[in-house]
Amino acid sequence: MADPTATATINSVSRRTYSNQMVHLGTTMPDWQWTLAAASTATAYTYTATSSVAQPPATAAVMGFATPGGSHLLITPFGTDADNETFSMRVIGWSKQTTGWFGINLWEGNLILGATRGVASTDPVDGDQFLVDTITQTDGVDQTVENSILLGSLLHVDHLAFPWITIDFDSTGAATMNALVRSI
Secondary structure, X not given: OOOOOOOOOOOOOOOOOOOOOEOOOOOOOOOOXXXXXXXXXXXXXXXXXXXXXXXXXXXXXXXXXXXXOOOEEEEEEEEEOOOOOEEEEEEEEEEEEOOEEEEEEEEEEEEEXXXXXXXOOOOXXXXXXXXXXXXXXXXXXXXXXXXXXXXXOEEEEEOOOOOEEEEEEEXXXXXEEEEEEEEO
């Protein structure tokens, strides 16, 4: 895995690819960021909430990022295939322990794609991608969910000062899954 302290400063959403799949979120990055450089097609979660790992996780299927600024994340999930397709998402906070990194489940839930699509060939969400219009929490710490049919649903997660966050996906119908994320 690449150096977990490596950062990328982005001031606008774009389809940039980062080989280490890490983005350093903080107050210098006020705009939405991609969660994954390429949308996830995972059919199972990569990590469990009680995983203990040697290094903070970041893979092609799981976005891992440091959270030096702010204490909250705004997450707007989206995906492909069709209106009413479903998937699940998990947000895990990681803390450094003497034997490695330990994960705590901050939020987990079910998501349903809505009819609202992005704009064709334009970032941040393309015309073949559907915004999520329904988010239902199933596990983790109580968080704020704002469901919107027209604008896409928004998840507001208090990351409780965990220095490392991962967002993991599990498809139950959607072809691909991704999210825009921002630190506040």
